Amino acid sequence: MSTTLTGTPTARTARPRMLRGLTWLVLRQHRTTLLCVLALTVLGSLWIVYQRAQLADALAAAGWPGKTVPQPVVGDSYSRLTSWLSLLPGILAVFFGAPLIAADQEQGTAQLVTTQSVTRRRWLVAKLGWCLLITLVACSLLSAVFSWWWRPHRSVLPDIWMDTSVFDTTGPVLPALALFLTAAGFTIGILVRRVLASMVATFVFCVAAQTAWAMLRVHLAAPRTLTYPLDAEYPARLDDAYEVDRWVGTADGRLHGWGSCAEATEKATNACIEKLGIVNNVYEFLEYDQMAAMQWTGAGILLAGTAVLTAFALWWASRRPL
Secondary structure (H helix, E strand, O other): OOOOOOOOOOOOOOOOHHHOHHHHHHHHHOHHHHHHHHHHHHHHHHHHHHHHHHHHHHHHHHOOOOOOOOOOOOOHHHHHHHHHHHHHHHHHHHHHHHHHHHHHHHHOHHHHHHOOOOOHHHHHHHHHHHHHHHHHHHHHHHHHHHHHHHHHHHHHOOOOOOOHHHHOOOOOHHHHHHHHHHHHHHHHHHHHOOHHHHHHHHHHHHHHHHHHHHHHHOOOOOOEEEEEEOOOOOOHHHHHOEEEEEEEEEOOOOEEEOOOOOOOOHHHHHHHHHHHOEEEEEEEEEOHHHHHHHHHHHHHHHHHHHHHHHHHHHHHHHHOOO
């Protein structure tokens, strides 16, 4: 009697298809980094959930929203959280993106891999693809959880919607900014070819890029203008607005700088106002209802930059020795 062995898959051959071959090799190589990013994401999300519960309890005890609650009602933990979320894209770029290829170039792993049956382009696509995917998933989750906390409670939190601590950490901006800076990190690593030098260069780039981004943010939407009488009360509509510029104006629409009549005495100020014919305050601002469109516009710009950097990194590394 003969026994026929059927092809029962073992644990090794039953591995999910997308985690076989080169993909599995890349994940095994970077498993420590992957676990660190996963831990940061899970712990950060749990921290946000806990802080939201703490805030909800404090507001309920104060009678909010039926009663007005003075700001701020959160402690230093909120500032630490928003600071950490603001720094996260740069941290991923420096410690994840920059060494991604540079470490293989410096240690000679890149030359070893590219002499095997796997093509250089396929290896690069696998490395860069998983790096960007992990960054996208981690930052999207953290952004979603923080948005879930911030949006319903924004009126009692200390930061306004245009602050870096809010605008860059909610909605699509956090993952888009993280992807852009991470792409810049591995592009710099491919060019520099040394881990420490590429990490330093990436850090400098992140500081410069985030400074430029802060200057660009205000230009992501067309500002609105509100004119109201000079002696009128400050309009409630502007309480949640971000000021772009402010003037004083005449009845025929001529504008003067807001401090044009900032004289030493009240009498001199009134005389200046009368002489110039100033009758209105003119306020140029951005409103909260523009935030979503501004975030998606900014995210689109950052994602386009990510695509350009990734394409350049692939082109450069495919045509030069690693």
